[in-house]
Structures are given as C-alpha cells and as structure tokens.
Amino acid sequence: MTAxxxxxxxxxxxxxxxxSGFLGRDPKYLKAVDGVDLEIKQGETLGLVGESGCGxxxxxxxxxxxxxxxSGDINFDGTNISDADEKALKPFRQRMQMIFQDxxxxxxxxxxxxxxxxxxxxxxGIGDRNAQTERVDELLEIVGLNKDHANRFAHEFSGxxxxxxxxxxxxxxxxxxxxxxEPISALDVxxxxxxxxxxxxxxxxxxxxxxxITHDLSMVRHISDRIGVMYxxxxxxxxxxxxxxxxxxxxxxxxxxxxxxxxxxxERDRQIEEMxxxxxxxxxxxxxxxxxxxxxxxxxxxxxxxxxxxEVAKGHFAACHFVEP
Amino acid sequence: MTQSPLLKVRDLTTSFFTSRGEVQAVRGVxxxxxxxxxxxxxxxxxxxxxxxxxxxxxxxxxxxxTIKGTAHFEGRDLLELSELEMRRLRGNDVAMIFQDxxxxxxxTLTVGEQIIETIIAHKNISRSAARERVVELFELVKIPxxxxRLGAYPHEFSGxxxxxxxxxMALSCDPKLLIADEPTTALDVxxxxxxxxxxxxxxxxxxxxxxxxTHDLGVIAEVTDRILVMYGGTAMETANVxxxxxxxMHPYTQGLLASVPNVNNIDGEKLKPIPGSPPDMLRPPKGxxxxxxxxxxxxxxxxxxxxxxxxxxxxxxxxxxxxxxPDAPQQKGDAA
Numbered sequence: 240m241t242a243x244x245x246x247x248x249x250x251x252x253x254x255x256x257x258x259s260g261f262l263g264r265d266p267k268y269l270k271a272v273d274g275v276d277l278e279i280k281q282g283e284t285l286g287l288v289g290e291s292g293c294g295x296x297x298x299x300x301x302x303x304x305x306x307x308x309x310s311g312d313i314n315f316d317g318t319n320i321s322d323a324d325e326k327a328l329k330p331f332r333q334r335m336q337m338i339f340q341d342x343x344x345x346x347x348x349x350x351x352x353x354x355x356x357x358x359x360x361x362x363x364g365i366g367d368r369n370a371q372t373e374r375v376d377e378l379l380e381i382v383g384l385n386k387d388h389a390n391r392f393a394h395e396f397s398g399x400x401x402x403x404x405x406x407x408x409x410x411x412x413x414x415x416x417x418x419x420x421e422p423i424s425a426l427d428v429x430x431x432x433x434x435x436x437x438x439x440x441x442x443x444x445x446x447x448x449x450x451x452i453t454h455d456l457s458m459v460r461h462i463s464d465r466i467g468v469m470y471x472x473x474x475x476x477x478x479x480x481x482x483x484x485x486x487x488x489x490x491x492x493x494x495x496x497x498x499x500x501x502x503x504x505x506e507r508d509r510q511i512e513e514m515x516x517x518x519x520x521x522x523x524x525x526x527x528x529x530x531x532x533x534x535x536x537x538x539x540x541x542x543x544x545x546x547x548x549x550e551v552a553k554g555h556f557a558a559c560h561f562v563e564p
Numbered sequence: 565m566t567q568s569p570l571l572k573v574r575d576l577t578t579s580f581f582t583s584r585g586e587v588q589a590v591r592g593v594x595x596x597x598x599x600x601x602x603x604x605x606x607x608x609x610x611x612x613x614x615x616x617x618x619x620x621x622x623x624x625x626x627x628x629x630t631i632k633g634t635a636h637f638e639g640r641d642l643l644e645l646s647e648l649e650m651r652r653l654r655g656n657d658v659a660m661i662f663q664d665x666x667x668x669x670x671x672t673l674t675v676g677e678q679i680i681e682t683i684i685a686h687k688n689i690s691r692s693a694a695r696e697r698v699v700e701l702f703e704l705v706k707i708p709x710x711x712x713r714l715g716a717y718p719h720e721f722s723g724x725x726x727x728x729x730x731x732x733m734a735l736s737c738d739p740k741l742l743i744a745d746e747p748t749t750a751l752d753v754x755x756x757x758x759x760x761x762x763x764x765x766x767x768x769x770x771x772x773x774x775x776x777x778t779h780d781l782g783v784i785a786e787v788t789d790r791i792l793v794m795y796g797g798t799a800m801e802t803a804n805v806x807x808x809x810x811x812x813m814h815p816y817t818q819g820l821l822a823s824v825p826n827v828n829n830i831d832g833e834k835l836k837p838i839p840g841s842p843p844d845m846l847r848p849p850k851g852x853x854x855x856x857x858x859x860x861x862x863x864x865x866x867x868x869x870x871x872x873x874x875x876x877x878x879x880x881x882x883x884x885x886x887x888x889x890p891d892a893p894q895q896k897g898d899a900a
Binding site: 290291397399400427428429430431432433435436439454456457458460461484494495496498499500501502503504505506507511513514517518 | 608609722724725752753754755756757758760761779780781782783784785786805806809819820821823824825826827828834835836837838839841842
C-alpha cells in the first residue's frame with residue numbers, strides 16, 4: 240500500500256494519577272497507554288482489539304486529543320498536534336470525529352434529531368440556517384433515515400436508528416478520520432450487520448479512514464484492513480488482518496484468537512490455546528514483558544527485559560522474545 | 565426420546581402490565597428439556613428468552629404476570645405450586661446464574677458466608693459441614709486458594725472469579741437444572757472461554773441439565789446440545805445444535821446466521837443484515853412476529869402466526885413458519 244500516512248503516533252503515553260501517596264511521595268499511576276507506535280493510512284480501517292482495560296479506548300481518545308498525552312508525538316497529516324492548545328487544535332477537530340458505543344447515552348434526549356445533527360455544523364459555524372437544514376436532510380438520507388424523523392427525539396428511536404443518528408453527527412463535517420469506539424456492541428445481532436455495512440459504504444463514498452475499536456474479534460476481521468492487538472497499554476502485535484488471523488505470532492494473540500466462540504458446532508473440538516489467569520492491574524504492572532504472567536512460554540528473560548515491537552514479516556510486527564523474523 | 569422430560573413447558577404466556585399498556589413478552593412458548601441436556605435459548609434483546617425462564621421460576625417483577633400455560637418439572641406444574649414449595653425448589657432442584665454476578669451477590673457479606681447460608685437454608689447440615697462443602701465447591705469451580713478466599717467480599721474478586729463464585733453457589737445444593745442467563749456476556753473473551761469450559765466440565769461431571777440463555781451464536785454453538793430460537797416472544801425454531809446450524813429452516817434463523825461474520829471464513833463479502841428492527845411488544849404484529857422483516861412473507865403471515873411444523877423428527881427439528889406447510893409454494897434457492 241502506498242497510501243499516505245494520515246496519523247503517525249510515536250512512543251505515545253497516557254498515564255492517569257490514581258493516588259498521590261503519603262505527602263505526595265510515591266504517587267501511583269495507571270498506565271493506560273504506555274509507549275505506542277502506530278501509523279494509520281489514509282482510507283484504511285485499522286482495527287484495535289484487546290480485553291477491557293487494555294487501553295484501546297484511551298489510545299484512540301488521546302490520538303484525537305480528547306486527552307492530553309503524558310508524552311510522545313501525534314502527527315496528523317504532517318502536523319504535530321501532541322502539544323497543540325485548543326485554539327491550534329480547532330481546525331483539526333473537524334477532521335477527526337468519533338462514533339460512540341452507547342447510542343442511548345451519547346445523544347442528548349432534549350434535542351430533536353435535527354438539532355442533534357445540526358449541532359456540529361453550528362459549532363463549526365458552517366452555513367446559515369437554510370444551508371444547515373439542507374445539510375441535515377442530506378445527512379439523514381445518507382444514514383438511511385428520512386426527513387420525517389428530523390423533528391422527533393432520540394428516545395423515539397431503536398438502538399440501530401440511534402446509532403445512525405450518531406453516525407450522521409460524526410460525518411456532518413466531512414471528517415477524514417473517524418474513531419469508531421465499539422459502535423455495534425450495544426446493538427442486536429441482526430442490526431449490527433446493518434450498521435457495519437453502512438460504515439463500509441460511507442468509507443467508500445466519503446473516503447473515510449477508520450480506527451475501529453472492538454472486542455468482537457469476528458467483526459474486526461470482517462471490517463479491518465490491518466489490526467493492532469493491545470495488552471496492558473502496549474501494542475503487542477500488528478499486521479494485515481489475514482496475516483494476523485492466519486499466522487498470529489504473539490502468544491497473547493494466539494490465545495485471544497483461539498478463545499473466540501465460533502458459530503459452527505463442527506469446530507467444537509478444535510485445539511484451543513487456553514490462557515491461564517486474568518489481566519494484571521495496569522497500576523501494578525509486571526516487570527519486563529507485560530504478558531509474561533499469563534504466558535505459557537515465559538522465561539527469566541521475559542521478567543528482565545521488555546521485548547520491542549519488531550517487524551517479523553513484511554508489515555507484520557510482534558513484541559515477543561520468542562518470535563523470530 | 566422415550567424418557568419424560570425434566571422440564572416440560574407448554575403454551576407459556578407472560579405479559580407485563582405497564583402504564584403504556586400490555587407488553588406481551590412471551591406468547592405461547594413450548595419447549596422440553598431432558599435430564600443431562602444442555603439447551604440453548606438464543607434470541608435478541610426483547611425476544612422473551614429471559615422472561616421465559618423467569619416465568620418458569622416465578623421470579624417476575626410485580627407488574628409481570630404469567631397469564632396461561634404450564635411448566636411441569638418432574639411432573640409437578642411449577643405454576644401451580646405454593647410460594648413455599650416454590651422457594652424450596654429454587655436453589656435446590658433448580659438454580660440460576662445471571663449476567664452480572666455483582667448485582668446477585670450481597671456486597672456486605674463475605675462470599676463464604678453467603679454460600680454457607682444458602683446451604684444451611686436448603687440442607688439439614690451443620691455449619692462446619694457446610695463450610696467444608698463450600699471449600700469443595702470453590703475447588704470444583706477452580707478458584708485458586710479456595711479455603712482462604714472464603715473470607716473475601718464480592719468486590720475483591722474479578723468479574724470472572726465472581727462468576728465462578730456464582731456458579732459455586734448455584735451448584736451448592738446439587739441442582740438438577742441450572743439456568744444460566746448470559747453468564748459470559750459481561751466477560752472478556754479469554755475469561756469467557758474459561759467459564760464456558762468450566763460449565764461444560766461441571767455439566768459432564770455432575771450430569772445436570774443446563775438452560776443457557778444467550779444472544780451469542782458462537783457461545784451457543786460451542787456448548788449446547790439443542791437450540792431454541794426465540795423472536796418476538798415466540799419459539800420460532802428448535803433442533804439439535806448441529807442440525808440447526810447445518811439446515812436452518814426458519815427465515816429468521818437463516819437471517820440471523822447470515823448476519824454474523826464467520827471468523828474462519830472471510831471471503832470479503834458483505835454481511836447480509838436482516839432489514840428493519842425487532843417488533844414492539846406493546847403492539848406486536850398480528851400474525852407472525854417476524855413477518856414485517858421477512859422477505860418470504862405471504863398473505864397468511866400477516867394475519868395468522870404459523871403453527872409448529874415437524875421438520876425432522878430424529879433431530880427434534882421443529883419450525884414455526886407457513887413455508888413448511890405441505891401446500892406452501894416452493895421457495896427458490898431454499899437449500900440454504
């Protein structure tokens with residue numbers, strides 16, 4: 240792929256202070272994102288998977304500067320925005336939008352659908368009242384709703400329709416990058432496919448770039464071009480989607496993928512790499528490799544040295560001492 | 565199957581009476597579960613899968629009422645039992661676990677205390693014997709350092725461990741039937757795998773029957789023997805698990821299976837969603853609940869819900885769709 244790089248992230252960290260310790264000594268930090276390198280190419284869908292608490296949502300929100308990074312660089316279309324203030328960020332805000340998981344919580348119940356979708360246009364100061372009305376009608380049609388819906392309130396709609404409203408808001412300003420943070424997790428199975436198909440169509444027609452966060456490992460393969468696997472604040476593996484599923488390199492990825500329940504009873508007796516134990520606390524992380532406490536391969540070296548994310552095959556990166564190129 | 569079923573539910577009909585009107589949550593559901601069998605009830609939110617089981621156990625909230633139907637457990641109709649008999653049965657012969665273990669555990673008592681209490685309430689044994697039994701159960705559900713974890717409070721456990729505590733509690737009186745309502749939905753996929761394997765292992769060791777309620781077709785395919793597909797308060801299709809995934813007959817089941825991507829079989833094709841959205845049970849469709857979204861709907865589907873048609877007796881395959889009527893027009897490409 241020769242597509243240009245839209246977002247480039249270098250050694251990005253986001254730590255949250257969780258306690259100051261006695262008299263400010265020995266403060267404790269939750270290292271939600273702890274040294275991530277990542278590129279997102281124009282027009283691609285980059286999937287981001289991992290268990291709850293691995294930092295995938297924090298990473299996405301830090302990339303679009305909803306959070307101030309603790310350290311590291313974020314380049315958006317060639318401009319470093321990691322330290323930019325609100326004023327400097329303003330032109331970038333329109334170019335980066337977000338679709339949220341919960342279509343019940345993310346829409347203001349006191350606003351009509353028209354006002355909800357017009358809100359981003361108003362904030363950005365785009366068009367007069369008439370132009371905005373026209374644009375809202377157009378957006379409603381794009382997301383498969385109609386003009387009659389415009390004067391109703393969000394609670395009158397089903398989950399799938401609400402998510403359509405959320406998507407209309409996100410694309411209202413013609414963004415380039417859209418963060419999809421578990422956009423289908425709260426929806427019924429038969430509705431999920433409707434929304435996924437629509438997101439794919441919008442990507443085609445509007446040339447969108449997606450960072451798609453999910454814990455649904457079947458859906459992420461379906462929708463992504465490349466996939467990053469996160470564990471305790473770091474990316475442990477990154478590859479094209481087929482390469483990741485067909486030959487996962489990192490022991491965590493292998494365990495994660497083989498845990499996916501498969502909707503085919505014939506597959507029941509397949510070999511499964513069961514993973515022991517549970518994810519450690521991101522406040523009190525293991526030394527060396529963060530996965531070593533659950534890893535079947537772990538040795539003394541893993542406790543002493545943290546493995547780098549290195550290229551093990553073309554475009555396929557993994558952070559494990561035992562993965563050789 | 566010659567053996568009589570452990571639980572036999574017929575024409576179960578439950579509604580909730582709300583300020584907006586009557587919500588017809590369950591509309592004439594029939595199903596059987598045999599001893600030692602794992603039955604999966606699959607459906608989307610609002611399909612009535614949980615309410616069906618809550619009705620059987622008579623755990624409905626105040627405004628919910630089972631209007632008609634029977635639920636025979638080992639020959640006794642649970643819907644006719646006195647409240648006292650029912651209380652004896654729950655937790656003893658039939659136990660239930662829920663999606664979110666935190667809301668089903670008492671946060672002010674240690675987990676050991678809660679389970680010891682349950683055992684003493686149901687079985688005539690001493691406190692120390694009950695305590696030993698809890699340690700045994702914790703070992704059975706693989707809680708590490710079982711004996712020392714008895715004194716811990718629910719919030720000191722992770723989500724996966726809490727679900728293990730719930731399973732231990734459910735097993736404490738050797739139930740013949742365990743109803744598990746979305747037991748792994750709140751858990752991460754690696755922990756989900758651990759809990760599903762645990763349930764399977766316990767089931768084969770103790771031989772109880774399990775009803776597993778879930779919206780996840782993957783989970784259903786992994787652990788059940790037989791499946792009941794629910795939609796709009798109605799049991800649409802039931803069959804042996806292999807048969808159902810191989811030859812789904814009801815248009816809803818077919819649509820549901822086609823709308824999820826298969827992680828092992830990615831051909832870059834678009835997903836095939838079911839158009840529209842699930843029915844509003846305040847005003848359910850008059851005929852088949854799936855009719856408004858069904859691309860094969862006929863005249864009759866608008867006015868009259870289909871009866872249950874026998875598809876394949878050996879696979880206990882039944883489906884509630886007019887297309888299976890002997891005189892129905894043949895569908896093109898029905899082999900799917």
